Amino acid sequence: MKNLYFVSAGLLGAFCLSLSVAEERARSLTEDQKIGHVLNRLAYGPSLGDVSRVREMGIAAYIEEQLHPERIDESGNRRLQEAMDQRNLDMIPGSAEFLVRQGKHWHYFKGTVEPPREWAQPGFKPTAWPKGPSGFGYGDDDDRTVLEDMQGGEDQRGYLSLYVRTEFDVPDPSVIRNLFLKVAYDDGFVGYLNGHEILRVNLRGNPPRHDQVASSSSGTVERGEHDTFPVKDAARFLVKGRNVLAFQVHNHRIGSSDLTLIPELAHAPDPPARVIEGVRQVQERMHLRGVYSRKQLQAVLGEFWENHFCTDFDKVEDYIDDLPAYERKQTAEGEDRVERQIASEAAGIELQEYEFFYENALGHFGDLLLYSATSPSMLIYLDSVLNLKGEPNENYAREILELYAFGVDNRYTQRDIEELARCFTGWTIRKMASEDQPGFPKSAREPSTEPSLAVANEKVLMDLGPGWKYFKGFREPVRDRQGKPSFAWTKRSFNDRLWLTGRTGFGYGDDDDTTVLRDMQGRYVSLYLRKAVPIDLSLSHEDVVLEIAYDDGYVAYLNGEEIGRSANMLEAGSPPPFDHIVPRNHEVDEGVDVIDLRELASLIKSPPALNTLAFQVHNGSRSSSDLSIRPRIVARNYKPGSIPLTDPLGTWTFRFRPEQHDIGRKTLFKGTEHEIQLPAGRRGRAGVNDAIDVIDAMSKHPSTAEFIVVKLLNKFVSDEISLETYHAKSAPPELLALMDKAIAAWFSTPRPGHIGTVLETILDPVNQESFFWSPRAVGAKIKTPIEFINSSYRALGAEIVAGDLTERMEDMGMDLFRRDDPDGYPELGHEWMDTHNLLERMRFCQDLAVNGNYASGRWSIQSLMRGENLESAEDFVRYFDRLAFQGQLPERRKSVFLDFVNTDDEGYADPLADLKGISRIRRLQQMVGIILSTQEFQFQ
């Protein structure tokens, strides 16, 4: 083993001498070296295209262009646009009205044999088919019509497919512009409208036979998905009046543990809304811009600011997941479905923040700081949402000073943290209808003080009161011919003359009931009630809703159709038998259920006709101490921006709660020339100005200028300066001088802290004399994982393909948007250089070079050979030396590459020249992996 330290010691003499030589070279960096340096720092490393662009337009012009990304036209970059677009999901827009809802009753046919050929046609009469509410299936908790005999096994044969059809009314097809199917499915299906096929997923055959298995092009389908499908073209099949929607759903094998089908149909004046699918898609976006975009500096800075104002997707997701409204939604709609929504919303929150940082990357620091303070992600991440009057939480107050503006212990005290924590009391978040959300800075400076859904006024259409008929659940109210519970009592035609008469609310045991059921406790567990009510949907109110306060569970019916049920009765059957006991209790004060009656318009008769509203109410136990049911119908108008908290189309945004704000007097930076006095008594929305005044003052404070300039210098120039070595004046003098210049630039604009101006000073594109251009700065920074990965793609001209890219980032310790600690991923090189990281990097680039699955990238060595006229191994070495290392690779490294390419896997001589075809290509690819693994490629 060679002794490294003797080598180092031996080097000393030569090294000291070489310093002056290096200084000499400073004034004579070659043009190629400069281009490489600029692309290593302002971009994610050299790519063939960008090297020639810089060479053509000149270095100074390239930097100028990068400093003004708005001047770069990227509309023609289809590769980037398409890749980003693929990572969005379609959603039904907020303006939609549903034609067919979950829970609607469908006729169904079990696929034990082939159904009649015309089963999906409007003319077919499914009178012999049984009827049940959607969803259909078994094996997970999202089915209302449960098909216990479908799963094949030892005890039963089972069947692979299910056929369902239902009818709905369309008064005027000509007004329908955009049509959407929303389908939860497992595993494959075909959908038909009036007999025409309109959508197909994971299913082959024309038409698929009843015993056809579901499959996808990528193999067998394993789990259910839930998606919105725009089916605009299908609107032409709609007819005035009665229409038929039909589906066949198939399993991937007969013994499968589950099957699901929940189809819904909606139309809207607006095209589909787009949302991001999950955090992976946000993470990939950073790579897509970093690898493909011509606005490289903006991509680098977008990543830089996102990381500076570090937040964590997981904490956002957990926060939403724990909100009671979402927990209710999960029990009502199934965990999978709502968790996907939550993942998408949390990713949307991270994306919204990243997009602002990207768009404003070269703008004013004060905007970035204020945006970050008011961004839902940060409000959740550092507990501002929990910062309450009288009980301040210091988390964010500490970190905005330490990590986001001033730098640790840089002219502030613990007392300032405590005062600032009081300024932030009352800061929280809400959801808002996207179209009503004000842009920045209004969103921050004039925040809403209302909750997500704030009622402006309401009109009660059916209040608690008389007119109800009821039946005590000692037995079924009606049974069908087979003796099973029947829906007959929910229909208008049912004769309820023999039922008792009473007033809502019904129940016992909690003093909130008008009709008190003194005999219920211990004797019967259910209650049936019904009433004929007028429902006028023509009112101009935004919403007409049925609001149900209940204890413990219920099913609601309108004109004989089920329109909703409590989450704890999802698996109770249809209709639930009279002796069903609800598995989980629900108390009246745990929140009311709301059913939107406008979505049920096709079911409702307009006045003067009456509608039959019916409920069955069940208790949590025979001996339960109470039961309640209190339904009301209310027409409402909401305040602007209102949206239900769990609506996936709303946007999370900043909200200020004056009642939680500490309106006492506050003093910050006491006794310094930057002292801030905040007067007592800022009531109402004015209270938000306590913290905003401090944030506005921060970007004019010398501590912020110092800290942000140090971070920019570390990012773009050198690791050899820190706040401490700046203050101690022990950093290299050239860097101290550059730091002073950059701070002067910070204060040179009317509004201090303009990033573009500061960067222009640091980069010095015209004179090229700042420390940025010193040979000591060139190649002296260690790449972070995203820099390493993106620069590998760019060096090879590789495409990012679907795969494990984000897992590779995680393996390298840089799981974007998901850092636990609020300090962001480190910039200094020694933090990234350890054996684990180095090994992960080597594994990545060797896999990328041979197009291995692990790397999530694809490139073509053949087209590189053709395009650049590369033939021999030496040609390749020369090409990459020039592209990635500006021709500076030591000969000794090149001989390692050539040794590698000319030996077989066992290490014996096996010249490349003797190889042909695929083995030659493979060996060359492996050598390219080795080239990217060299120590020089760790640097930028």
Next chain:
Amino acid sequence: MLNRRDFLRMNMAAGTAGFALTQPFLFHRQLLAANGVNTGNKRMIFIFQRGGNDGVNTVIPRGDREYNRANRPTLYIPKADALDLGNGFAQAHPRLEPMMELYRDAGQLAMIHRVGYAKQSRSHFDSQNFWEHGVPGDSEMKEGMFFRQLVETLDLRNPKNNFVAASVSSSQLLALRGENPFPSFKAARRFRLQGNEALAKKTLGQAGTAGKPVPRGLIGLYEADAAGMSARTPNLYTELVQNTGQALGATLKKVQDAARNAYEPVAGATYPNGEFGNKLKEAAMLIKRTDVKILGLNIGGWDTHADQGQANGAHGNLLGQLAQGFQALHRDLEKEWDDLIVVTMTEFGRTSKENGGKGTDHAESSVMFVAGGGVKGGVYNCDADRWKSGDLFSEKGRYLARKTDFRAVFGEIFLKHFGDDRALLDKVVPGYSEAEKADPDPFRFLDFMI
């Protein structure tokens, strides 16, 4: 100040000129170490609780009247729920039950309360650094305290010493950072190059030899620059990258050999589920199968600003994992136990009063756990003699003041476990004697080591 010998720090402070200056010192130290001050078989696993553990709800000062529901409305743990520690004053969090066999039966677990340092930083990042490099107040120091313990006592140039320490982590713990990189990995099994064994071997390569001067593979790509070899201007990290590449090349095989056969802990040793438990299991495997001396790993999540929870909340769950981890190590490493220390560190404690988010904020001192065959079990700094009622607010009316400097705890470990002498201690913990002289009380040994 220069003989602090921090290669990075030196470079940063003095620029490239400093680079040259440091070299003779490095050289000198390597020669010293070659003579071998200490080659004992004592070992240590250290666990860093990232985020700042709430010591007050870990080892509960029941005898302090200020520990009550008024100060901690949702966090307060009633007397009947907590575990008795036998001194009539302190109690343990109920979720620490799994480590009580080590405390009660073996008598080899020390719970040391009120550990911190003067001018406590309430920044996570500064304070973690101070704990790991051992020089509170110095934010620029980049070399770890345990690295120094090793480099001062062993010849790290000798290939047989290239695996005397490791981090079971996706990045190297600062406490082990220094000019000679030690391996870090999340799982030993994954610490390998891809491809079949032959290709992996080819890729790894070898250093140049007299017979074949051209080096091969990755080892060749990370060789040090000979004079005039590279056109590059050497920078801050040139040597670090080369050394890391060489360390990787030198340790890949050793780690793979250790992980070759599936690892089965001793019956009855059950590691907690999840990442922390997996890392501990890796650590135990390496202790048994290699000659590694110091292993480090992290457990995150202690920054409980919100919803810290009571016995079964977030904090309780973390303590439960930690306690089960100690129990599993103790049962699994029974043969190695006599020569082993397992020690925890955390950057600070938390406010004695609960905040409005049902959590606690950054404060000062906290609790350390030390276990091992040579440990005198017991509660330290939390008894009726040394804790006055109201001490919960003894610092600035908000925090729990420290009684013992963390360097004194490690001082005792370095001296009594690793067998360092006082002169060596001052090298491993620079400024130790000075700090002790300035304020002797917090440096008084607690004598938790036999």
